[in-house]
Amino acid sequence: AAATPVKMVKAVVIRELGGPEVLKWEDVEIGEPKEGEIRVKNKAIGVNFIDVYYRKGVYKTDLPFTPGREAVGIVTAVGPGLTGRKVGDVVAYAGDPMGSYAEEQILPASVAIPVPSSVDFNVAASIMLKGMTAHMLLRRCFKVEPGHTILIHAAAGGVGSLLCQWANALGATVIGTVSNEEKAVQAKEDGCHHVINYTKEDFVTAVNNITTGKGVHAVYDSVGKDTFQGSLQCLASRGYMVSFGQSSGLPDPITITDLASKSFFLTRPSLMHFTATRDELLESAREVFSLVSSGVLKARINHFYPLSEAARAHADLEARKTSGSVVLVSDS
Numbered sequence: 001a002a003a004t005p006v007k008m009v010k011a012v013v014i015r016e017l018g019g020p021e022v023l024k025w026e027d028v029e030i031g032e033p034k035e036g037e038i039r040v041k042n043k044a045i046g047v048n049f050i051d052v053y054y055r056k057g058v059y060k061t062d063l064p065f066t067p068g069r070e071a072v073g074i075v076t077a078v079g080p081g082l083t084g085r086k087v088g089d090v091v092a093y094a095g096d097p098m099g100s101y102a103e104e105q106i107l108p109a110s111v112a113i114p115v116p117s118s119v120d121f122n123v124a125a126s127i128m129l130k131g132m133t134a135h136m137l138l139r140r141c142f143k144v145e146p147g148h149t150i151l152i153h154a155a156a157g158g159v160g161s162l163l164c165q166w167a168n169a170l171g172a173t174v175i176g177t178v179s180n181e182e183k184a185v186q187a188k189e190d191g192c193h194h195v196i197n198y199t200k201e202d203f204v205t206a207v208n209n210i211t212t213g214k215g216v217h218a219v220y221d222s223v224g225k226d227t228f229q230g231s232l233q234c235l236a237s238r239g240y241m242v243s244f245g246q247s248s249g250l251p252d253p254i255t256i257t258d259l260a261s262k263s264f265f266l267t268r269p270s271l272m273h274f275t276a277t278r279d280e281l282l283e284s285a286r287e288v289f290s291l292v293s294s295g296v297l298k299a300r301i302n303h304f305y306p307l308s309e310a311a312r313a314h315a316d317l318e319a320r321k322t323s324g325s326v327v328l329v330s331d332s
């Protein structure tokens with residue numbers, strides 16, 4: 001049954017698929033949390049490329065909807081009988097359900113993670129989804145160890161920046177790709193030992209030169225269409241191809257024999273499958289918060305926008321104008 005409407009809040013609503021202009025700032029009704037739920041007033045909302053995929057229809061959901069899968073806020077109401085949560089708690093969430101581009105939202109209490117007091121709202125919102133993704137990629141999909149050489153595409157992006165910092169701390173030799181000089185400087189600061197501008201030089205040749213023909217142990221590829229085939233060519237024998245996104249479009253199909261040439265491993269992970277249980281979710285979040293607190297991971301919040309201007313944030317993210325994390329701020 002629908003929740004009883006109690007008040008109106010502002011939210012970004014998508015009624016038709018399309019460009020950034022389909023993100024509309026509207027009044028929406030919000031109800032009381034039901035059993036097992038909490039209501040959260042969002043303060044800082046993380047923008048992720050996945051929000052673009054839903055807006056364009058690359059990933060499907062029913063219309064109309066409010067996008068967003070990451071936010072930090074203050075609990076304003078708890079559902080009947082719920083223990084362990086109270087009004088005023090600061091919580092973060094990243095993943096399911098969608099709907100964080102809103103002044104307030106209702107969430108299952110099971111997805112909310114307490115934010116340590118040492119971590120501020122904006123930092124937490126910039127690092128939850130992206131940091132847990134980095135954890136999945138570096139600790140679970142292909143376990144990076146000292147002595148490994150790895151290639152990270154979009155190394156100055158939100159996830160990319162964290163991957164570089166973390167992989168460097170794990171003792172890997174890190175090669176990163178970026179599209180301009182400013183991003184190259186950032187990637188170096190984040191621990192990339194070698195940075196390639198893949199809009200100016202052929203990254204396959206560059207990786208081949210850097211590794212003196214040996215290739216890399218793993219590629220972390222979120223760019224997709226424009227890089228996937230080249231990424232395979234960068235791998236050493238028995239290397240791991242970790243394809244985790246498609247910012248430039250879906251990669252062309254491959255055949256099994258593309259992997260057989262050098263006994264490659266291929267995986268296409270999604271964060272939600274690695275945080276599906278409360279224990280796994282908490283473990284990932286704890287690991288990320290602990291690395292933030294100890295200074296191993298630094299949040300790069302390079303772009304703030306008011307929540308009402310989410311369309312501008314999407315336009316900049318898609319135009320490759322952003323680096324690090326993009327955060328929407330709500331003052332309600």
Ligand code: NDP
Pocket residue numbers: 047048049050129130133154155156157158159160177178179180183222223226244245246247248249269270271272317318319320321322323324
């Ligand atoms: P980013 O900040 O990394 O933004 C995307 C970056 O990709 C751009 O800044 C740009 O960097 C690069 N890029 C290359 N080609 C294009 C193109 N044609 N259009 C746009 N960007 C391009 O975004 P996020 O940190 O939010 O996400 C990074 C990737 O990780 C995304 O693909 C996302 O879907 C994926 N992801 C996957 C998850 C999973 O569970 N599988 C979870 C979280 C994220 P440059 O200018 O240097 O080329």
